[in-house]
Amino acid sequence: MVILGTTKMAEFSGIVVYRKDYRERDMLVKILTDRFGFKMFFVRGARKKGFRLSAAILPFTKATYVGTINDEGLSFINAVKEAGQYQAICQDIVLNAYASYILGLAEAAFNDNHPLNEWYAKIAKTLSLVDAGVDAAILTNIVEVQLLGYFGVKPNLKDCVICHRRNSVYDFSESYGGLLCQKHWHLDPHRLHLDRRTIYFLSFFSQVDIMRLGSIKVKNETKDKLRLTLNQIYNNDVGINIKAKKFLDDIKNWPHAVLNDDE
Ligand SMILES: [Zn+2]
Structure with missing residues (x-):
């Protein structure tokens, strides 16, 4: 098995920059994170109704996320602690x-x-x-x-x-x-x-x-x-x-x- 880059679980703060639909049910979400810079996250099932993390991946949301960070390629969000949007x-x-x-x-x-x-x-x-x-x-x-x-x-x-x-x-x-x-x-x-x-x-x-x-x-x-x-x-x-x-x-x-x- 070849491992490219490293993978780690991490809690981090982030701001949703933009997102785009990906395949039929998923989304790619670009988040500016406090520790890892700008990263692209693959969010499986994000386009399905009632998706549990939907509020946390809205544009201009600032939140504390728990996720899997890959040095290269796509990263993943597993959970969200607190989230708030820049309302104005x-x-x-x-x-x-x-x-x-x-x-x-x-x-x-x-x-x-x-x-x-x-x-x-x-x-x-x-x-x-x-x-x-x-x-x-x-x-x-x-x-x-x-x-x-x-x-x-x-x-x-x-x-x-x-x-x-x-x-x-x-x-x-x-x-x-x-x-x-x-x-x-x-x-x-x-x-x-x-x-x-x-x-x-x-x-x-x-x-x-x-x-x-x-x-x-x-x-x-x-x-x-x-x-x-x-x-x-x-x-x-x-x-x-x-x-x-x-x-x-x-x-x-x-x-x-x-x-x-x-x-
Ligand atoms: Zn001068």
Whole structure:
């Protein structure tokens, strides 16, 4: 008998990322686990009526599971201890898209079967904040900025990349990989020409501790600029394709009535 990888029974915390039907009665469920990273679980009988674990494999459920973890290939869930859903995220199509994108970013950054270490708690905390009504666009920006390093892009957002001057007026340069002080703007004619407020938030987002975040207020105008800037960095320097992001970009063009926006 050949044993590929190792198998172990384990109790772990996890967040359901997505699921898809598999064969006639089963499902494949992608779960972000605290200790083993993103893993695909084979759940036998999940599509049958009255399936005993059905509540625990709903999207955006956070639960404590007991299961069989395989290093490679599919893992299995045997039992569930406590489970709860991120309610607002489940009920609101826009929050749902933000949460999907945040999980998609983490999945692209870490890939399957790699522990996220402190990032598991950070992602869980971010989803709780989204669920509690903290600005999802800003939370998304913070995760985007802080995950850049995992995509091999680590812009210096603390001081001028050339002279390391602090407390200056800066602009962002993609080709120099970070901030340029006014004295060095001439080096990059393609710098992004960002205003001070946008630069301030980019820098702040790179340093803020997600675990200690409360609410953040950012003007709509600055939010739009942050979105454009991060789109540019992600499109040019990261180049990943996440379905929920496309959806979020499209939502901008929807009429307010569709989104039940009372304004
Ligand atoms: Zn400088």
